[in-house]
Amino acid sequence: xxxFSFAEATEWRCAACDQPLQPAKVKVTYLNAVFNVELxxxxxxxxxxxxxxxxxxKMLEVEQLLEDK
Amino acid sequence: MDQSQLRxxxxxxxxxEMPFCTASCPIHVDARGLMALLTRGxxxxxxxxxxxxxxxxxxxxxxxxxxxxxxxxxxEIGDPLWIGPLERYCVSVTDTVLKPPKLPVKGxxxxxxxxxxxxxxxxxxxxxxxxxxxxxxxxTRLGGSLPDRAGSLLPPEVFxxxxxxxxxxxAEIVTGASLDRQTVAALxxxxxxxxxxxxxxxxxxxxxxxxxxxxxxxxLERDGCFGGGGVEDGKPFSIMHQAENGxxxxxxxxxxxxxxxxxxxxxxxxxxxxRMYTVTxxxxxxxxxxxxxxxxxxxxxxxxxxxxxxIYCECLECVKKCxxxxxxxxxxxxxxxxxxxxxxxxxxxxxxxxLTNSCSLCWQCTVICPYDFPVASACHAxxxxxxxxxxxxxxxxxxxxxxxxxxxxxxxxxxRHQPGTTASRYLFFPGCxxxxxxxxxxxxxxxxxxxxxxxxxxxxxSCCGAPADWAGQSALFTDVLADLTAQIRQMGNPTLIVACxxxxxxxxxxxxxxxxxxxxxxxxxxxxxxxxFDLPESPLTVHDPCTARYQEGVRASVRSICxxxxxxxxxxxxxxxxxxxxxxxxxxxFANQPLGEKVAxxxxxxxxxxxGLVYCAMCRENLVGTETHIAHLLDYLFxxxxxxPLVRAKVGLSGRHEHxxxxxxxxxxxxxxxxxxxxxxxxxxxxxxxxxxxxxxxxRLILMEDIQKVIHHAETTxxxxxxxxxxxxxxxxxxxxxxxxxxxxxxxxxxxxHRGYSHRMQLPEDRA
Ligand code: SF4
Ligand code: SF4
Ligand code: SF4
Ligand SMILES: [Zn+2]
Numbered sequence: 001x002x003x004f005s006f007a008e009a010t011e012w013r014c015a016a017c018d019q020p021l022q023p024a025k026v027k028v029t030y031l032n033a034v035f036n037v038e039l040x041x042x043x044x045x046x047x048x049x050x051x052x053x054x055x056x057x058k059m060l061e062v063e064q065l066l067e068d069k
Numbered sequence: 070m071d072q073s074q075l076r077x078x079x080x081x082x083x084x085x086e087m088p089f090c091t092a093s094c095p096i097h098v099d100a101r102g103l104m105a106l107l108t109r110g111x112x113x114x115x116x117x118x119x120x121x122x123x124x125x126x127x128x129x130x131x132x133x134x135x136x137x138x139x140x141x142x143x144x145e146i147g148d149p150l151w152i153g154p155l156e157r158y159c160v161s162v163t164d165t166v167l168k169p170p171k172l173p174v175k176g177x178x179x180x181x182x183x184x185x186x187x188x189x190x191x192x193x194x195x196x197x198x199x200x201x202x203x204x205x206x207x208x209t210r211l212g213g214s215l216p217d218r219a220g221s222l223l224p225p226e227v228f229x230x231x232x233x234x235x236x237x238x239x240a241e242i243v244t245g246a247s248l249d250r251q252t253v254a255a256l257x258x259x260x261x262x263x264x265x266x267x268x269x270x271x272x273x274x275x276x277x278x279x280x281x282x283x284x285x286x287x288x289l290e291r292d293g294c295f296g297g298g299g300v301e302d303g304k305p306f307s308i309m310h311q312a313e314n315g316x317x318x319x320x321x322x323x324x325x326x327x328x329x330x331x332x333x334x335x336x337x338x339x340x341x342x343x344r345m346y347t348v349t350x351x352x353x354x355x356x357x358x359x360x361x362x363x364x365x366x367x368x369x370x371x372x373x374x375x376x377x378x379x380i381y382c383e384c385l386e387c388v389k390k391c392x393x394x395x396x397x398x399x400x401x402x403x404x405x406x407x408x409x410x411x412x413x414x415x416x417x418x419x420x421x422x423x424l425t426n427s428c429s430l431c432w433q434c435t436v437i438c439p440y441d442f443p444v445a446s447a448c449h450a451x452x453x454x455x456x457x458x459x460x461x462x463x464x465x466x467x468x469x470x471x472x473x474x475x476x477x478x479x480x481x482x483x484x485r486h487q488p489g490t491t492a493s494r495y496l497f498f499p500g501c502x503x504x505x506x507x508x509x510x511x512x513x514x515x516x517x518x519x520x521x522x523x524x525x526x527x528x529x530x531s532c533c534g535a536p537a538d539w540a541g542q543s544a545l546f547t548d549v550l551a552d553l554t555a556q557i558r559q560m561g562n563p564t565l566i567v568a569c570x571x572x573x574x575x576x577x578x579x580x581x582x583x584x585x586x587x588x589x590x591x592x593x594x595x596x597x598x599x600x601x602f603d604l605p606e607s608p609l610t611v612h613d614p615c616t617a618r619y620q621e622g623v624r625a626s627v628r629s630i631c632x633x634x635x636x637x638x639x640x641x642x643x644x645x646x647x648x649x650x651x652x653x654x655x656x657x658x659f660a661n662q663p664l665g666e667k668v669a670x671x672x673x674x675x676x677x678x679x680x681g682l683v684y685c686a687m688c689r690e691n692l693v694g695t696e697t698h699i700a701h702l703l704d705y706l707f708x709x710x711x712x713x714p715l716v717r718a719k720v721g722l723s724g725r726h727e728h729x730x731x732x733x734x735x736x737x738x739x740x741x742x743x744x745x746x747x748x749x750x751x752x753x754x755x756x757x758x759x760x761x762x763x764x765x766x767x768x769r770l771i772l773m774e775d776i777q778k779v780i781h782h783a784e785t786t787x788x789x790x791x792x793x794x795x796x797x798x799x800x801x802x803x804x805x806x807x808x809x810x811x812x813x814x815x816x817x818x819x820x821x822x823h824r825g826y827s828h829r830m831q832l833p834e835d836r837a
Contacts, residue, residue, distance in 0.1 A: 012792055014791075015787065028833075030829060050808075050810065060828065064464070065418075068422050068462060069417075069419070
């Protein structure tokens with residue numbers, strides 16, 4: 001399965017670990033579908049950032065597509 | 070729904086029935102289509118319509134005696150259309166455009182005796198069907214009595230053209246034949262099937278007794294012989310009668326050769342009744358256009374004007390009113406087919422899910438439809454099937470269902486006898502939406518009822534379960550209702566006083582064992598409170614909720630109350646049993662937000678005055694969203710006199726969510742003096758945001774409480790992101806299935822929210 005990258009330089013830092021975020025591969029799932037994507041993640045504690053434009057854009061689109069399967 | 074149920078349902082919508090002209094035309098010429106094309110001056114396309122349906126359009130089109138004329142609907146508002154003369158115009162300015170295909174030859178020896186127009190038609194139809202006919206006449210030419218009758222209306226060359234057509238399809242033409250008894254007897258032996266055209270064949274020459282032809286098949290006494298055409302008893306000669314008989318006979322002869330029933334399923338052949346329903350009200354009348362020169366017939370300009378009088382008869386009465394049907398450009402017949410096909414998809418995209426979930430289940434169309442088409446029950450049943458088969462999109466109704474659970478849960482639900490009593494004669498049931506929108510009004514109304522009714526008025530804060538019903542969650546709905554009725558039974562089966570028309574409808578339909586009365590009918594019986602406002606001078610338009618469609622008593626009481634308190638009211642252009650939905654019905658606004666807004670706007674557009682009055686909490690919420698001044702009737706009776714009922718703002722999802730739980734705890738302490746447990750810690754978080762952010766959250770179906778949970782989780786665990794550049798924090802929390810995100814910053818006594826959003830996709834559990 002190919003990996004789409006949504007990783008983009010960001011000013012957000014992990015507050016707990018005091019670390020900048022870095023691109024990392026993440027498996028996101030919805031209704032039995034699995035996607036490999038690259039997102040910005042805290043390298044220490046794995047806090048994953050889902051930015052607003054991704055959540056309300058591409059993700060919402062795919063969610064609705066899967067819901068109509 | 071199986072195929073036969075679907076077909077029965079589809080058949081109730083008559084939008085695809087023939088218009089009056091086509092039905093009364095014995096060969097069903099599409100006159101409506103013809104009129105449209107002639108109006109637009111598309112003559113070649115118009116000619117195609119005639120070429121497709123008419124035998125020898127160059128003849129029939131010129132002299133049709135238009136039996137359709139008296140049936141044209143235009144006659145109700147002006148004069149019927151002159152369809153025949155318009156066909157004549159069309160045929161005289163065009164040549165044949167379309168040549169219908171000829172089917173492969175199938176054999177069978179076919180003879181037509183007599184070459185009047187019915188014989189010509191029979192020979193042509195049979196030859197096209199691959200049964201080349203031999204057309205025999207004693208005359209020297211085709212047409213029987215026609216050339217003599219039509220005179221100058223038919224140029225002689227049209228018969229040459231007809232002859233060429235017949236030959237092209239393989240017919241053989243024999244002229245000048247002797248058709249005496251002996252020859253005919255020989256022909257009877259030679260051919261498998263024969264047609265006798267009474268316009269050009271003398272009945273005395275038959276070597277057998279024909280009897281009366283069967284009215285459906287035109288079969289004569291003798292097997293394989295058919296007869297028609299000529300002049301009908303007591304009627305003038307009609308060319309259309311010749312065409313109809315020739316066509317009917319050809320079909321019978323074809324069936325005869327195939328050995329199948331001569332009469333089965335032929336009801337729609339020939340002029341027939343139609344179930345078409347066309348409303349002419351509101352269409353301006355228009356008189357016929359008479360040609361300046363009747364002998365020459367219509368000029369181009371006259372023809373165009375006459376054709377333009379056509380009103381294109383169709384039904385679409387329901388579509389004219391319903392924004393949902395308009396949005397999807399469907400009428401119920403095509404709609405239910407899409408919905409059914411969507412249910413039967415095994416693999417691939419179910420592209421009509423949203424369509425199925427966008428009907429507000431309001432029943433307006435059913436009241437309008439001359440055949441009571443029940444779109445609502447079809448959509449509702451489809452939703453139940455989607456839920457049962459696991460194909461209901463989770464996001465369509467989940468917000469509304471979660472809110473229902475919340476309302477039914479310990480935070481909001483309450484059922485108590487009147488303070489200081491242990492029994493209830495009545496039980497006030499304001500419903501979830503009134504409680505969410507106007508908690509203070511609910512409290513005042515309740516207190517009023519306790520003061521004016523005897524033997525105890527209990528209070529029941531809950532939800533009737535309608536959202537589950539609308540979402541197609543039948544099992545859940547049954548559970549909710551069973552639980553409600555059990556609680557009511559425990560209260561000693563008091564009479565339920567119900568404020569909301571949806572609850573009233575749900576109880577009436579699904580819990581008929583309950584004794585239920587509408588709040589409005591109850592108030593109409595009581596001495597009303599003194600109105601503490603300056604009443605408006607100009608009338609408010611009363612918007613009935615769609616759920617009061619079948620509640621005539623409720624609608625009457627509302628108007629009676631207005632009269633008693635002196636509130637001037639006006640009626641909508643479409644209301645009462647035809648009222649539109651406000652967008653909430655059937656959970657439409659959750660499944661299809663933009664359509665929900667359109668529906669609300671449409672409802673408001675039925676106003677006849679500048680301001681409006683509703684008696685359903687959801688109508689108020691949604692109609693206020695259209696920026697019109699709308700008051701709720703309870704506002705005039707029981708609301709805070711400081712607030713003008715016409716300028717109260719929309720409450721919104723979060724507001725309604727908060728109000729429900731706050732009303733419960735407030736009433737517990739003020740009315741029943743109960744000790745109150747402490748609220749969940751996240752509820753104590755104070756949030757600020759600007760109006761746009763609140764509006765966006767509302768649109769995204771995110772509650773303030775969801776955001777409070779995110780912040781509470783972030784601040785107690787220390788797990789959030791931090792932006793050193795602006796001091797903001799970003800955190801996520803997933804209370805159930807949806808993950809909520811909040812971008813916020815701490816302020817002195819709480820937090821300021823900058824953004825809120827959500828997603829349903831799941832991040833890996835171990836990492837989030
Ligand atoms: S009102 Fe609507 S459903 Fe009824 S026949 Fe007409 S188009 Fe069909
Ligand atoms: S108004 Fe037009 S569509 Fe209606 S019956 Fe007359 S010709 Fe036909
Ligand atoms: S929204 Fe109402 S009027 Fe429109 S199709 Fe549905 S039930 Fe009929
Ligand atoms: Zn970290």
